Amino acid sequence: MTSITSSRFYRHIERGIVPVLLIAGWEAFSRSGILPAALLPAPSQVLIAWADWIFSTDGNTQTYSGHWIFDIAASAGRVFAGFGIATVMGVAIGMAIGWSRSVESLVEPTLQTLRPVPPVSWIPLAIIWFGIANKPAIFLVFMGSFFPILLSTIHGVKTCDRNLLRAGAMTGGTGSMLLRHIVFPAALPSIFSGLRIAIGSAWMLTVTAEMVAVKSGVGYVLWDAYYFLRYDVVIASMVSIGLLGFLSDYVIKAISGRVLRWQRGSTLQARER
Template identity: 70%
Template sequence: MNWLASLREQRDRLWVPVLLIVAWEIFSRSGWLPPSLLPAPSTVCRTWADWVFSIDESSQANAGRWIHDALASSVRVFVGYAIAVVSGVLLGVAIGWWRWVEKTIEPTIQMLRPVPPVSWIPLAIIWFGIANKPAIFLVFLGAFFPVLMNAIHGVKTVDRNLIRAAAMMGGREAQILRYVVLPAALPSIFAGLRIAIGSAWMLTVTAEMVAVKSGLGYVLWDSYYFLRYDLVIAAMISIGLLGFLTDWLIKLLMSRILHWQHGQTVQGRNH
C-alpha cells in the first residue's frame, strides 16, 4: 500500500504543471499573441526533441547538440560549486568556531558579500579570458556565500551543552569539532548547499550569455538574437530540469547522512 500512496502523492504533484501547460497551449493558440512571440508547448517540445535527437533540424545548427550543451554547463556548475562547497564549509567552520578568525576575516567577507556576482563579469573576462574559467569563477562566487553563511550559522548555533559534555569527557578540540560540532551543524550546512546549487545554475547561465561560447545559457542568448523563442523556452526548461535534478541529488544525500534528523521529524509529527 505504500507504493500506492506514493503514486497518489506523485499524481497530486503533477496537477499544477499539467494545468499550466494546458493553459499555456490554449492561450498560445488563441491568437492573442503571435506564435513567434509565445510558442505553444507542442512547438517547444518539437524543437526541444530536435535539439536532443536531431529529428527534423527545426533547431537548425543546434540539432542533436543538447547533450553537449547540457554537459558543458553541468561541468562548469560542478567545478565551481565543488570549490565553493569545500572552501565555504572550511572557512565557515573556522569563522564560527575560532573568534580570532571571525574578527580577522568576517569584516572582509561582509563587505564582499553584498556585491552582485554578475558585477564581477568584466574583471572575470579580463583575468580569465573567454573560456570556462570566468564561468567557473562566477559560479564559485554565487555558491560560496550561501554555503559560508550557513556553515557559520550552523557552528554558532550548536548546543553548548554538547560541547561542554564532550570536553568533560576528555575530548580534544579536533575531536569536538569532528564528532560534535560538524554533525550538529550539518542541517544548516545542507540548507546552504541547496541554496548554493540554485545560485550556481543561475550564474553559469549568466556567464555563458557573456563570457562563454557554449552551454545552455549560450544557446538561450544566441536563440534570442535570432528570435527563436521556442528554443529560448526549451533552454529555460532544460536549465530548470537540471537544477531540479541536482537539488534532488543533494536532498537524497542529505536524507542519507541526516537519517537521524528524519526520524526525529517523523516522531515529532506523530505527536
C-alpha cells in the same frame, strides 16, 4: 503495504497537477491568437524543437540539432567545478569563523563587505582576468555559491548545543575532536540547506556567464537563439535549466536524507513522503 503504495501514488499525482494545468493553460493561450505564435510558442512547438535539439529528429533547430547533450555537459561541468570549490572553501572557512572568535574578527568583516556585491558585477573583471573561456564562468559560479554555504555553515556551528560540547570535553575530547565529532555533525543540517540554496545560484550564474563570457553551454544557446528569433529554443533552454537545477537539488536532498538519517525520528522529516 498496499495503502502505503497507493498513498505515494496519489502524492505523485498531486505533484503533477499544477505543471499539467500550467502547460494546458499555456497551450490554450498560445493557440488563442492573442499573441503571435512566434512570440509565445505553444508547448507542443517547444517540445518539437526540444526533441530535435536533443535527438536531431528533423533538423528544425538547424545548428543546435543534436547538440543538447554537449551543451548540457558544458554547463554542468562549469556548475559543478565552481560549486565544488565553493563547497570546500565555504565549509572550511565557515567552520573556522564559527568556531574561533579570533578568526571571526579577522576574516568576517572582509567577507561581509564582499557579500553584498552582486556576482554578475564581477563579469568585466572575470573576463579581463580569465578571458573568454570556462574560467570566468567557474569563477562566477563560485562567487554565487560561496556565501550561502559560508553563512549556513557559520550558523550551524554557532547553534551547536553547548551541552554536547561540555559532555565531549568531560570525556576527554580535544578541540579538534570536538570540532570533528560534535560540531561538524551538528552543523550538517544547516550546511545542506546552504548547499541547496547555492546549487540554484550556481545554475543561474553559469547561464548568465555563458550569455556574456562563454561560447558554449545552455546559456549561450539561449542567447544565440534569441538573436535568431527562435523563441521555441529559448524556452526549451529555460526548461532544460529548470530541470537540471531541480535534479541537482534532488541529488543534494537525497544525500542529505541519507547523511542526516538520525534526524528522521525527531523532526518533520519523519513524515511519510
